Amino acid sequence: MLDLDSLWGTIKADFEKEVAPTAFNTWISTADPVKLTNNRLTIKLPSELHRDYWQRNLTEPLLEFTYAATHEDIEPVFVVAGDEPDVAVPSHDDKPVTHHVRQDAKLNPKYTFDTFVIGKGNQMAHAAALVVSEEPGVMYNPLFFYGGVGLGKTHLMHAIGNKMLVDDADTKIKYVTSEAFTNDFITAIQSKTQEQFREEYRNVDLLLVDDIQFFADKEGTQEEFFHTFNALYDDGKQIVLTSDRLPNEIPKLQDRLVSRFAWGLSVDITPPDLETRIAILRNKANADHIDIPDETLGYIASHIDSNVRELEGALSRVHAYSKLVHAPITTELVANSLKSLKLDQHSSELTIGVIQEKVAKFYHVSQADLKGKKRMKAIVMPRQIAMYLARELTDSSLPKIGNEFGGKDHTTVIHACDKIADALKVNAELRSEIETLKTELTR
Numbered sequence: 045m046l047d048l049d050s051l052w053g054t055i056k057a058d059f060e061k062e063v064a065p066t067a068f069n070t071w072i073s074t075a076d077p078v079k080l081t082n083n084r085l086t087i088k089l090p091s092e093l094h095r096d097y098w099q100r101n102l103t104e105p106l107l108e109f110t111y112a113a114t115h116e117d118i119e120p121v122f123v124v125a126g127d128e129p130d131v132a133v134p135s136h137d138d139k140p141v142t143h144h145v146r147q148d149a150k151l152n153p154k155y156t157f158d159t160f161v162i163g164k165g166n167q168m169a170h171a172a173a174l175v176v177s178e179e180p181g182v183m184y185n186p187l188f189f190y191g192g193v194g195l196g197k198t199h200l201m202h203a204i205g206n207k208m209l210v211d212d213a214d215t216k217i218k219y220v221t222s223e224a225f226t227n228d229f230i231t232a233i234q235s236k237t238q239e240q241f242r243e244e245y246r247n248v249d250l251l252l253v254d255d256i257q258f259f260a261d262k263e264g265t266q267e268e269f270f271h272t273f274n275a276l277y278d279d280g281k282q283i284v285l286t287s288d289r290l291p292n293e294i295p296k297l298q299d300r301l302v303s304r305f306a307w308g309l310s311v312d313i314t315p316p317d318l319e320t321r322i323a324i325l326r327n328k329a330n331a332d333h334i335d336i337p338d339e340t341l342g343y344i345a346s347h348i349d350s351n352v353r354e355l356e357g358a359l360s361r362v363h364a365y366s367k368l369v370h371a372p373i374t375t376e377l378v379a380n381s382l383k384s385l386k387l388d389q390h391s392s393e394l395t396i397g398v399i400q401e402k403v404a405k406f407y408h409v410s411q412a413d414l415k416g417k418k419r420m421k422a423i424v425m426p427r428q429i430a431m432y433l434a435r436e437l438t439d440s441s442l443p444k445i446g447n448e449f450g451g452k453d454h455t456t457v458i459h460a461c462d463k464i465a466d467a468l469k470v471n472a473e474l475r476s477e478i479e480t481l482k483t484e485l486t487r
């Protein structure tokens with residue numbers, strides 16, 4: 045995330061291109077960004093009139109510009125100079141304790157239970173999250189969410205934290221991705237501040253670690269995490285983890301971690317069905333004040349069935365497009381612009397069969413061999429490449445991919461993907477072959 049000054053510099057430059065010079069001097073130059081915390085950007089304005097103007101006319105472009113600069117949803121908070129005690133930039137000494145806590149937590153305020161749409165694929169995960177937020181450290185510890193990308197694992201994780209903060213603003217929460225944990229740990233070693241690191245990670249009521257599949261292969265980090273886990277667990281503190289797969293499917297994850305993760309509850313999230321996708325779109329449209337008929341929401345939802353992130357992106361593009369062409373959103377408008385709205389890139393157009401055909405031809409093997417059981421290298425490698433590409437380029441689940449390769453188990457697919465991912469790191473020739481295949485397949 046950019047710092048406040050750089051972010052504001054980018055926003056101002058964007059506004060400068062967008063509005064007339066007089067308007068720029070009147071409204072933009074007089075605005076003073078005072079803080080950026082928890083995805084809330086506080087902007088101090090000289091008068092009520094300025095605030096009204098920003099709220100009515102400048103919020104929409106501001107949201108667009110902040111999103112373009114940060115790839116995050118930043119909520120603007122407008123305060124009028126002199127009105128608001130919170131306006132002054134607090135010195136480190138007078139910051140309320142809760143600010144430290146919230147800032148550390150780095151929770152997205154929009155990821156709450158209220159904004160989460162419950163459907164068949166996430167019902168169980170939602171229920172478990174709710175229980176944990178009400179009675180942390182008691183029932184399901186650790187709580188482990190797993191499933192494909194963009195299906196709401198992070199959202200639910202933050203919802204637990206946000207709920208706990210509502211119940212008690214002093215709750216100490218730490219949210220990190222496994223990569224951030226690893227980086228913090230390495231920095232601590234380099235700067236000899238391990239004590240501080242431990243203090244920071246073990247002195248919390250709730251620890252949220254996202255995407256722990258990236259702990260694979262990281263021996264030292266796993267060791268440290270093991271001790272962090274034990275310290276928190278023994279203290280009755282809640283731990284919530286997410287991953288794209290079950291702990292025992294994460295390669296090179298120490299057995300003692302796998303077994304500890306199994307102490308609590310592991311629950312998967314699967315892609316939403318059509319009704320849930322429509323409900324998610326409806327919620328998002330309402331939240332963002334986008335005027336769109338139900339029929340059109342249904343139309344979009346039927347085109348995007350991969351994940352919720354894609355779904356939200358599609359709605360934003362449709363919204364931006366309707367503003368660009370100064371036309372209300374209708375099914376006709378969307379249907380006529382499928383290409384420019386990137387809604388026709390339905391990933392199911394690229395089937396696993398097509399990938400198999402292309403890979404077989406490229407490596408001079410038969411498609412039947414790719415689906416078969418032969419173990420010689422000349423066949424195993426193309427088979428693994430085809431599985432890898434199926435995982436990368438389609439939205440098919442692991443079991444579905446396994447199925448299309450002659451009924452193989454999903455762990456075989458995971459193994460193949462990991463093998464190729466590892467080989468790609470060291471094998472330049474393979475990198476170029478896969479690039480060529482990808483280009484041909486996505487053309």
Ligand SMILES: Nc1ncnc2c1ncn2[C@@H]1O[C@H](COP(=O)(O)OP(=O)(O)OP(=O)(O)O)[C@@H](O)[C@H]1O
Binds near residue numbers: 161193198
């Ligand atoms: N059921 C839902 N209701 C409302 N919004 C949802 C739901 N599921 C996901 N989303 C939204 O979809 C987007 C992607 O979700 P999220 O980041 O939680 O996915 P994820 O499973 O953590 O993916 P990744 O593995 O890529 O990190 C977020 O904006 C989130 O708010």
